[in-house]
Each structure stands twice: as C-alpha cells, then as structure tokens.
Amino acid sequence: AQSVSQHNHHVILSEAASLELGCNYSYGGTVNLFWYVQYPGQHLQLLLKYFSGDPLVKGIKGFEAEFIKSKFSFNLRKPSVQWSDTAEYFCAVGPPDSWGKLQFGAGTQVVVTP
C-alpha cells in the first residue's frame, strides 16, 4: 500500500541542538510534499512545501527540507532549535493526480528542553 513514513515518533533534544526528522514515501510519479506543524494548543500550519524546482526548500522559522527523489525522501532540518519548536511535526504527501487528498505520516513529537 502507498504510504508516508516518519522514522521517529518522539524526539527529545536540548536548545541549540540540530534537528533532523526523516520522511519517506512510497508513491511513484510526481508528488507534492509538505511539512506541517502543530504547536501545543494551536492549529496545524504549513512549515514548507515542495512541488517542483530547487529540491532544497526553505520554510518558516528557520526550517528547511531536502527532496531526494532517488531515496523517496523529504527530510526536515533545523540547525539550532529553540524551546518554542516543541510541537508535533507531520510530513504529508499529495500523491500524483490526487486532487484534494493529503496523506499524512504518523507524526513526530519533538520536545525541546531549555
């Protein structure tokens, strides 16, 4: 079955540490890739997305992600996290020809300690 996999369910790290969250998908063809974040008590919001062009995508709050087509991956990175980055992070894929459908990964809970 087609799927979206996030490798880590829980990540705990200290402020100023670097963060990398893995995301792999199994769809063939042209896909659109997203990272969404859900801060505690807040609504889901877009961090960044890729649909064409430069495979290194920069988003809000210092996040970036790299699309590697050969590895079916779209990993999220931030060089130096802050306490305010504590949140749930979801990778999502818009499969080919999938009007309206977003397939979410299981999510990664990130806790940043002061």
Add this chain to the structure above:
Amino acid sequence: DTEVTQTPKHLVMGMTNKKSLKCEQHMGHRAMYWYKQKAKKPPELMFVYSYEKLSINESVPSRFSPECPNSSLLNLHLHALQPEDSALYLCASSQDGGPADTQYFGPGTRLTVL
C-alpha cells in the same frame, strides 16, 4: 486573512443527539475539507468539497453528513454518533483542491460522544 474558523470549540453530545459543526473561511478558497484527528494520530481525511460539490468521501459512515451551503461555509451534521467518534474534527480550505495546494486548517472542534 488566512484564518479558518470553526464553531463550537468543544461539543459534548449523547448518542441520540443531532448536532452540527461549522466552518468558515474568507480567503476565496474553493476547496474545503473535513478531517478527523484522534489523540497522538495524524489527521484522517473525511470529505472534500470542490466548488461547492462533494468530490471526495472517504467511506465515512452516514451518521456524518457534510454540507457546503456556499463557497465560504462548510458544515458537518452529526446524528446517532458512537463513543468511538470522539475526536478533534478539523476543517481546512485551499485554493481549489489541486495537489500542490497549501491547506489552511482551523483550530478544530473537540467532540466527545457519551
């Protein structure tokens, strides 16, 4: 304005009740979505409306009935729900439902079925 609003914020209902969830956006988007999110899980797509027509129904039980009265409003009518339907119900909107669209999410309605 990139806001999607949802009412009510919280809803408690019995299994014989009829209630409705409401969602509104004023971004001129022509696609609107209902998702169900259980605790510590990713959102699961329920319905998609595109240009006020139901375009996707993810095999949702008939006790959930969506309605799109106009391009800004989306309702979800609830009847004879089960306790396992307790969840956070999220509404989202996007430009037109295209696969590269960014979906803008509301804060959700936390539903408890007794």
